[in-house]
Amino acid sequence: MKIATYNVNGIKSRLPRLLEWLEREQPDVACLQELKALDASFPQAELKQAGYHALWKGQRSWNGVAILAKGVQPVEIRRELPGDPSDDHSRYLEAAIDGVVVACLYLPNGNPQPGPKFDYKLAWFDRLIEHAGGLYSSGHPVLMCGDYNVVPTDFDIYDPKSWRKDALLQPQTRERYQRLLGQGWIDAIRHLHPEAAVYTFWDYFRQHWQRNAGLRIDHLLLNAELAPALKAAGVDAWVRGQEGASDHAPTWVELDLKKLKSGKTASATREPAAKKAAGKKAAAKKSV
C-alpha cells in the first residue's frame, strides 16, 4: 500500500498534473493540501474517472485539504483539528482506509515572524501535538502526513543562510516538531534515509529546482502500531520537473500491511506503546 502526501498549490490549475501523477505512480492513498478552491469546485468527477474516491474540505482562495483513495471510499473520522472552535481554516482531515487511520494536515506557514501569523502557527502546532498524543496511543495503526511547514534540522535544507528568519526554521517551530516526534512517531523519510539530502519543496525563484536547492517540509509520521509495516519511503521528484508543476513534490511511504496481521492488528484492547525515553531525550537535544 502506497500512501502519499502532495501539496498541489491550487487543485483547479493543477488537475492535469495531479491526474498524470496518479496515473503514473498509482498511489493507493493521496493526501492533498492547498486546494485553494471551494467545496463545489473540487474535481470529484475527474478523480472518480481516474479511479479515486475522495473526502475534501475546501475554502475560498487558500488552504483546503483532501484524502483520495483508489477504489474505496475513505471513511471520515473528523474534518477539523480539535482545540479551537473559532479556527475556520481548512487544514485537517482524518479518515480510515483499510484499517489504517490517515490524518492529512496543512500546518500554517507562519510568515512573517514574529507576528500574528507565527502565533497562529505555534498555537495550531500545539493543538496538533495534543491531538496526536491521543492518535498515537489509540491502538490503531496511524499515519499522520502532510505539509508541516517545518524544516526539522539544517540538514533538511540546501542552505539555511537565507532562511534563518523564516518561520519554517525558527527554534519554536523545530522544538514543536521534536516534541511531536518525542511521542514516539517515526519520520519515515529520515528513518529510512538517515544520511540522504531529501527535499520535498523547491520554490519558484532563482532556479531552485534546477539547482536542487530544496527544503524537506512534507512529512509522513508513523505510530508504533504501523511502524512494522514500513517498507520504503521516497519523493516523486520527477513531478516537480514537469511543466506547470506545484512547488512541492509528492512524498510517500510504501507499507506492507500483512506485517500487521501477525498479532499486531488494530485492536482497541492493545496496550499503548509506552516507549520513548529516547524520544524525549531527542526532543531536548538542540538541533545543529
Added chain:
DNA sequence: ATGGCATATCCTATATGA
C-alpha cells in the same frame, strides 16, 4: 530590506505562499 514566481480573487491590483 527586497524580490524573485505562482495561484486565486473583490483582477489596469492585492493577498498569500515558504
